Amino acid sequence: MPEVMGARDDFRHLVGHRLFGRLAAMIRPRTESLLRFAGLSVWLLVGVSQAASAWPPLPGVPRLAYLAVQGLVFGLLAVFAICFWLNMRAIPADGDSRHRLLLLLVQAVSGLLIATDLMYIVAAEAPLVLASRRSLQWLAGQTVVMVLWSLLLAHSGVFEGLTALQARPAETAFAVTLLSVLAWQFFAFCAGWFAAGESRGQRELARLNGELVAAQRALAEASRLEERLHIARELHDTAGHHLVALKLQLDLAQRVAEPARPSHVANAAAIARQLLEEVRVVVGRLRERQDVDLVQALADLRTAIPEPELHVEVAAELADELAFLPADLKQILYRCIQEAVNNALCHADARHLRITLGRTNGDLGLRIRDDGRGVACPRAGHGLTGMAERIAALGGDMTFVSAPGEGFQIDIRVPIDREGP
Numbered sequence: 001m002p003e004v005m006g007a008r009d010d011f012r013h014l015v016g017h018r019l020f021g022r023l024a025a026m027i028r029p030r031t032e033s034l035l036r037f038a039g040l041s042v043w044l045l046v047g048v049s050q051a052a053s054a055w056p057p058l059p060g061v062p063r064l065a066y067l068a069v070q071g072l073v074f075g076l077l078a079v080f081a082i083c084f085w086l087n088m089r090a091i092p093a094d095g096d097s098r099h100r101l102l103l104l105l106v107q108a109v110s111g112l113l114i115a116t117d118l119m120y121i122v123a124a125e126a127p128l129v130l131a132s133r134r135s136l137q138w139l140a141g142q143t144v145v146m147v148l149w150s151l152l153l154a155h156s157g158v159f160e161g162l163t164a165l166q167a168r169p170a171e172t173a174f175a176v177t178l179l180s181v182l183a184w185q186f187f188a189f190c191a192g193w194f195a196a197g198e199s200r201g202q203r204e205l206a207r208l209n210g211e212l213v214a215a216q217r218a219l220a221e222a223s224r225l226e227e228r229l230h231i232a233r234e235l236h237d238t239a240g241h242h243l244v245a246l247k248l249q250l251d252l253a254q255r256v257a258e259p260a261r262p263s264h265v266a267n268a269a270a271i272a273r274q275l276l277e278e279v280r281v282v283v284g285r286l287r288e289r290q291d292v293d294l295v296q297a298l299a300d301l302r303t304a305i306p307e308p309e310l311h312v313e314v315a316a317e318l319a320d321e322l323a324f325l326p327a328d329l330k331q332i333l334y335r336c337i338q339e340a341v342n343n344a345l346c347h348a349d350a351r352h353l354r355i356t357l358g359r360t361n362g363d364l365g366l367r368i369r370d371d372g373r374g375v376a377c378p379r380a381g382h383g384l385t386g387m388a389e390r391i392a393a394l395g396g397d398m399t400f401v402s403a404p405g406e407g408f409q410i411d412i413r414v415p416i417d418r419e420g421p
Helices: 002-027 030-054 061-088 097-112 118-129 131-158 172-255 261-287 294-304 327-348 383-393
Strands: 309-314 352-360 363-370 395-401 408-416
Touching: 030 061, 061 097, 061 118, 097 118, 118 131, 118 172, 118 327, 131 172, 131 408, 172 261, 172 294, 172 327, 294 309, 294 327, 309 395, 327 363, 327 383, 327 408, 383 395, 383 408
Parallel strands: 309 352
Antiparallel strands: 352 363, 363 408, 395 408
């Protein structure tokens, strides 16, 4: 009884540990999400400040002019938020894009016209949506623009210095305020720079981890092939030795007379039986094909690759059949899934990859879909071509579709009511 209770406690501890670990992983915020919500928080604070300063309207201001100005201000605020959200959907970017640069430029213009605080968001966003070298050029350009804009505001008499410097000379208030703005802008840029570096490092680590898992499996396969080669050599050496001995005994039986002949025949029969038994053992081992536990292999792949997050769905009517599928079919399906995961890691900027296994008109259906950037004109490279060739060798077919912003989807159909290998 104590052993049963101890085992039950161990089971509860294991389940609890995994459950709370999974919940902790779910609620742990991503760096990119924190940056998005931090930027929107600053934007919201600026919006609230603008609303508070605009109400109630100043006396003597025409109502139509007041509504026009406030409409322009809050319209620019809305445009800034939309551009920021669109630009921060898939970060950090791996290369330059005119689309991203245009969105950043619209935000910068809106920030200059509304509030300096918005320029801090732009500075932090630049290294996340632009390549490293281009983001440094953007920071230099934004710094020059901020200096020129501040000079223009000071010349126009509408430059607002820090509250603590109101009693100081205008030149001192201007210089200190400008330096403060530039310092905070540089600080925001550095925060975005380090966040982009961390995210790119995590993505590269995930890619290398996936390659490591594939290399480990390839190494295991090479080890199995080496073992088969060793068995083949053993078969050759063993069979060759016994065949030579058998031939010798038969030759002797033909040449010698009675009563020595039965002894050689009996020896030949014994050698033949031993040879047959050893050949059966070795050939039996050679006939064993590599089998893949597809569900476990996908679970291992999901554990090894933190991003994109893998979601595996196996239809109920297929779950019990997976273990009995032909070994070559399971092996090829797993290789296709590996190739799709590698493509998502290297090219798609995907956050989620959904793998679905089920029945399609009696055949096995495999769908692999990511939520990455997608492409306008999907074309089959070496990886997709190799996948299609493997599936065609099984009598199946493969199709793929994609669109910009819609991810990439691969559909595979393979007949499974066929003779095993």
